[in-house]
Amino acid sequence: xxxxxxxxxxxxxxxxxxxxxxxxxxxxxxxxxxxxxxxxxxxxxxxxxxxxxxxxxxxxxxxxxxxxxxxxxxxxxxxxxxxxxxxxxxxxxxxxxxxxxxxxxxxxxxxxxxxxxxxxxxxxxxxxxxxxxxxxxxxxxxxxxxxxxxxxxxxxxxxxxxxxxxxxxxxxxxxxxxxxxxxxxxxxxxxxxxxxxxxxxxxxxxxxxxxxxxxxxxxxxxxxxxxxxxxxxxxxxxxxxxxxxxxxxxxxxxxxxxxxxxxxxxxxxxxxxxxxxxxxxxxxxxxxxxxxxxxxxxxxxxxxxxxxxxxxxxxxxxxxx
Ligand code: BMA
Numbered sequence: 543x544x545x546x547x548x549x550x551x552x553x554x555x556x557x558x559x560x561x562x563x564x565x566x567x568x569x570x571x572x573x574x575x576x577x578x579x580x581x582x583x584x585x586x587x588x589x590x591x592x593x594x595x596x597x598x599x600x601x602x603x604x605x606x607x608x609x610x611x612x613x614x615x616x617x618x619x620x621x622x623x624x625x626x627x628x629x630x631x632x633x634x635x636x637x638x639x640x641x642x643x644x645x646x647x648x649x650x651x652x653x654x655x656x657x658x659x660x661x662x663x664x665x666x667x668x669x670x671x672x673x674x675x676x677x678x679x680x681x682x683x684x685x686x687x688x689x690x691x692x693x694x695x696x697x698x699x700x701x702x703x704x705x706x707x708x709x710x711x712x713x714x715x716x717x718x719x720x721x722x723x724x725x726x727x728x729x730x731x732x733x734x735x736x737x738x739x740x741x742x743x744x745x746x747x748x749x750x751x752x753x754x755x756x757x758x759x760x761x762x763x764x765x766x767x768x769x770x771x772x773x774x775x776x777x778x779x780x781x782x783x784x785x786x787x788x789x790x791x792x793x794x795x796x797x798x799x800x801x802x803x804x805x806x807x808x809x810x811x812x813x814x815x816x817x818x819x820x821x822x823x824x825x826x827x828x829x830x831x832x833x834x835x836x837x838x839x840x841x842x843x844x845x846x847x848x849x850x851x852x853x854x855x856x857x858x859x860x861x862x863x
Contacts, residue, residue: 555852556779556801556833556845563807563841564614565594570606571621575599576812578836580608581642582752582821583653590823591675592617592834593624593642593655594842602627602638605657607675613823613832614844625670625678627659634661634668634683643693643753643820654725656692656705659683667692667707669725681725685709691717691749691766694725695789696756702730704789706763708749714739715747717765719790732790735765735782735863743778743799746770751779751819752833757849760786760793762856764833766818767799777816778802781856782863794860800852801845803838811838824849 567574580592590613597603605625608617627635637660645654652671655678659668664687670678685692685707692707702721705728709718717735720728737748744767754761761784769776778799785791802808803815819835829849837843 552798553855555855556847558805559614559844559846561615562805562843562845563837564844565592565608565617565842566840567596569617569619570596571619572623573598574606576840577606577842578839579641579818579820580834580836580842581644581655582823582832582834583644583646584613584823585609590832592821592842593644593675595640595642595820595836596623597638597839603640603660605639605642605655624675625655628680632659632668632680632682634659634663634666636661639668640665641690641818641820643750645694645696645753647694647696649697654694656694656707658690658692661687664688665690667705669694684722684726684728685720691751693750693753695754695761699787699789706734706750706754706789708747715749715768717748717750717763734784734790734792735763735795737767743767743769743776744780746775748780751835752822754784754789755822755824755831755849756786757853759853760784761789762849762852764819764822774813774815776802777818779817779819781852781860783853783856783860792863794856795863796856796859797861798859800855805837805843807837807841807843809838811840813839817843 580594604623607624608619629636640658642657666687667685669681688710695704721730722728747768763782779801781796783794
């Protein structure tokens with residue numbers, strides 16, 4: 543443990559914020575057990591909005607918005623849950639709603655939230671639209687269980703909306719893309735990023751973490767990879783790049799993980815050894831990425847990187863797959 547937090551000779555691509563964790567259940571205006579895995583977006587007035595997953599003592603989650611001018615501190619947290627499960631109308635939300643990802647969809651002039659709806663049948667992917675993060679229009683379950691880690695691309699590809707998601711199958715847990723004309727009917731499913739098996743850091747499961755980042759060179763995906771070990775799962779992050787006009791085509795996939803649980807708030811908590819981002823915002827320079835993530839399923843933390851540097855790393859450490 544003496545090396546904890548050191549880069550051990552590897553390039554440091556994401557820098558943890560000095561005041562991490564930036565949000566915990568202790569900051570909450572109402573009873574909450576844990577706050578983690580937030581979606582993130584920058585509103586038109588520059589406010590950073592985090593849509594946090596809040597777990598209560600039943601074990602069920604809902605979503606709650608926290609707003610800040612600088613994205614680091616001075617958070618204003620909604621006095622009550624912002625988006626509660628509605629199992630009476632949406633039975634797929636019986637056991638809560640989790641892990642949101644936000645995409646602003648220009649064509650709709652609205653934010654699309656892809657989230658995990660936890661039903662008796664398992665976790666599936668649900669979609670909702672909003673323009674103010676106060677009222678939400680649900681589109682219901684779009685991918686049946688088991689499926690999670692979903693986000694919508696911000697615009698149509700060849701006339702269709704595109705959703706990245708992670709169904710579970712006997713063959714493993716891989717990232718897929720699906721297409722839709724109307725956000726309700728989905729098809730054209732394709733596997734785009736498989737778990738790597740064997741001794742790889744991302745051998746046992748992969749899933750998209752925040753929504754893909756649009757760059758001039760392609761959709762940059764920060765994904766989580768899971769390795770099962772004798773003492774539990776290890777959640778770490780890797781990089782892949784997909785073609786802008788053909789997001790099912792993987793241009794580059796990095797070999798090594800670039801960020802993993804090292805700080806105490808990532809190492810210790812309800813689920814140890816988890817760093818799990820669901821959102822990012824971009825700095826005014828268009829290059830700085832503020833990555834918001836859950837630490838050990840217990841708190842919200844922030845790490846900052848540079849898109850240029852991430853792409854440079856992929857050039858050196860990535861191969862087409
Ligand atoms: C994943 C998701 C995340 C969670 C992670 C670690 O399957 O359910 O919500 O952070 O496991 O427990």
